[in-house]
Amino acid sequence: MKNLRNILLRREAGIFVMIVLFCIAVGIERPQFWTLNSLRIILLLVPLIMIGAMGQMLVLVARHVDLSIGSMLGFSAMVTGLMFRHYPEIWWPVGFIVAIGTGTLLGLFNGVLVTFFRLPSIIVTLGTLNLYRGLTYIISDARQINRQYIPSDLKAMSQTSPVFGIPWIIIMSFMVALLTYYIVMHTQLGRQIFAIGSNPIAAPLRGINVTQVTLIVFALAGALSGLAGIMYASRWGFVNPSNTGAGFEFQVIAAVVIGGVSINGGVGSVLGTVLGVLLLGCVSAALPLLGIPGTTQNAIYGSVILIALLIDRTVRQKGLASLARSKT
Amino acid sequence: MRLNEAHLQTREQKLETTLLRPNWHILLVRPESMTFVMLIVGIVVGSLLSPYFLDVKYILRSFTLTAEFSIAALVLTLVIIAGEIDLSPASNMALSACLFAYAQAAGVPMPIAIFIGLAAGLAMGAFNAVMVIRFQLPSIIVTIGTLILFRGLAQVIAGDKSIRVVDWFIGINNHLIMGVPLPVIIFLIASIVLGLVLNMTTYGRQIYQIGTNETAARHSGIKSKQIKFGLFLLIGVVSAICGIMTASRLGSVRYDLGLGGELQMVLMAMLGGTYIFGGRGTILGTFLAAWLLVVVSTGMTVANLLPAIQLTVLGVLLIVAIIATNFIYSRTQR
């Protein structure tokens, strides 16, 4: 796997270097950035985006886009929250099943529209983005699910930890990343997703059931959004129909694009995406320390996406140019 | 230069007797007809829901609520036909409006404040243009990035506050010309102008050609890069104008001006039969779709549907619109 890794590694190494440089720069300005507490803050910002990014990475690799993950997160969280409110005696881990299940259904709906109706995923998910958000309002009667209804055990997952003081949800998010890595590298499914993104015309000719794989990809994105939804409840302790998950898709896309996933499909790595998420986390954590108001966050995310795109393009162009020169 | 026509009947020539669609078929079976039908259905349903619905003044006034988006949607249609997309106009509106409001609140004379707003819009359009054309980045991701960036910058400038607009400038939507609110008039004029440009000028024709096959367009000497660049600039400026119009209508400006507008604009373009991959679409379609959207929104409000449900309906509408458009386009193309 040497050569394959060689090319990819260059990208991941670049991101890693960026993270290190950024942290050093911030640390010089504000030494309190280099505390364990800081690390904790960063890591706490990370889990939701990490999970969402894994799903979005697969979608992008398959040459699609899913803009509805934020609304899927919100809806799943709301369904789970409602369940907790109406049935307080339920054993709290059931929430996971409910959240992931709801997410999967929503994702499948996206998938069906894209595969059976052959609609462009960008427009479909733009529609479902609003559709799911609207449904969230409806089922919740536009009311928030308050703290008291979220099981305390669930909330504890964000605080307590089995090891090194790292809370459960962070561990879970890294496990999801590992699982994604396994799927991508070591299962037929993963390779087929890359195949579809690499050459959608050849895929059916090579025995790949494109419909099935695409449905799975969207369902996975939905399932992961659902998981992120219940983690939201765990982390923040409440579910709000208008805020929960709003803007999530943009943070995730930013992380994924930084991580080197190509819009044209076929290219992307789990490691890169993880690093992208971490970079985003570092940036978000550093902002309050540097005295930059939270209102600037969006501007930063936007710029980060654009810068990552530019870097990506220059790297690719140089790579292609050197390939062309080596031919003659 | 005439050719000798006594050549052999090749199989190729046999293949040429393809079926031709009758003229009336071409005229009627197209996405704009679907929009028109939906519009009629919407009006009928609306009038059944409430007697107030058929009040023309009421509908015109309702239109002013989305007039700004509608005008931007017209230009967005051109962008989509040319094979690109721009999701940033709503955020552009917000930032331009914020800069405009900030300037005039700081005492800058109105014409200059307006100029600042327009310049900002132009700059934003130029930014998109450079990223997409010069750096050859996919417009979908670039404009998602700028949509976030512009609104973020608006947030930076305006914070959570709202900036008030000078009194005499407020209320553009209350200005009536022959009983029709000014924004609606502007929309009508814009539709007519853009429609004529698209249909009857070289520029418009070339937009279709670029969207159908950009490589072929370049090979034919069409300056596709310049034209696309110009389109991004145009939508940038128009968004700024719409932003300032919104400022006048609302009386004050906040960073979240026009939030969610990109969905409405894309929806109007799609409902109007614009093909997302470029090369097809009309101003007439988007024009009808804008009215359709007003009818639907008004109908929903009149039927006392919650804003949440309205949002849901819009989402569903978008999905239905693309399914139908796709269907029609795949049926009428061999």
Added chain:
Amino acid sequence: MSARGISKKFGVVEVLTDVDLDLKKGEIHALVGENGAGKSTFAKILAGVYRPTRGMLEMSGAQVDVSSPIIANNLGIALIHQEPISFPDLSVAENIVMGRKGGGLMTRVPWSGMLGEARSYMELLGMSIDVTRPMRGLSIADQQMVEIARALASDSQLIIMDEPTAPLTPREVETLFIIVNRLRDEGRTIIFISHRLEEVRILCSRVTIFRDGNKISTHHINDVSNSDIIRLMIGRQLQKYMRKKGTTIGDVALEVERLTLPGAFKDISFKVRKGEIVGLGGLVGAGRSDVACALFGVAPAQTGTISINGKKVNISQPSDVIKLGLAFVPEDRAVAGIFGTLPVMYNITAAIPSKIAPRGIIRRMIETALSKKSVADLSIRLASLNQPIVELSGGNQQKVILARWLQTDPQVLILDEPTRGIDIGVKEEFYDMIGMLAADGRAILLISSELPELLSLCDRILVMSEGQLTAEISRADATQEKIMQAAVPRSRVAA
């Protein structure tokens, strides 16, 4: 394997009618025919890409229904396409091994096994490609080798090769032949689809000729001569095209000096005079289209000069040269030529906006009149000027593209493979047209891979190889061998 009564319809058009064919084990069988004769369609039916509308297939005596490429794969049938299909971002090893039967979606990918197997195939074929590298960036010849390895990996007994030698150098063709022969010796059956009769003669034992969707006949290769085959292919004797004599050759219209674009071509210098037809021959990939694109401003050269009618010009985009009287009919009309869904009329007038819209506003009457004239002049067969151009046949589409450029009244015409994918009858129309255009005093640069075309039409033939000009041959001296020799890469001339 046998085919009985295979027919295929696309919509109302029947492209294959009642084809019967028997294939023997361990033979190399050639399928020949013009473009559109149906050989590729037949191959695709065998490989499960299309399903026949009538007829049946048998393997080893039992009827089989090859309903999809996957089933074909399972039956041991492999199709190697003209342009190799692969997953550019996946590794070579995966491209070889993927798609084999077995394994659900969640099965573990046996990396070490796969890599080992892939390496063994590479050795077998005598290739030294690193199997862990992505497919992206491999040369066409290497990609083909990977496809062959794929066929071996799925233990294919029937391997169909569609125009495999078109993009290869003679050395690579040799390697290919060795491998194909070895496959045959192992008892596999190979179908070889090609236009190159010399190669067919070397490699194949039997040949089947297709024409107009019918199988005409099957022969042992030794029983027929090349001209027999050609006659069967086109149904009549091919007359060597004689160009109209008596064209005066005038001043230099186009002059190119030391044109260079690193990675594409180097030091290209030549002249084209008014009334002259200059051919540009060479293998696929020699850089001819790159030169054309540089001349036209689509992909400008880095150094060197271009002069039109004696004046040096700076070219950065096509509109620069169109103004000066240059026209370019590109190689692949689907990609760079037609506006598929737009009306034929829009396609014809695409390059003359100022003529149909003097002040920016399009005058329909002028546009229609001009278009009607083009249709009449070039005998374009269509149902209506308003129908989408994609509904026209290939030959007529090509005529529309030519019409587009003739509307600009060009002084210099660059034609890149103008008759590719067009049947003989329409081809001859094109040849007449080209002759007439030259007689009108225009300068013509004709890029073509069809040697007979070059030989019959051109006053001079330039040959490019690997980005450089290797020969300039006058009409009197020109032979197919001379052109091929100059086209072959120097460093790899077969011993």
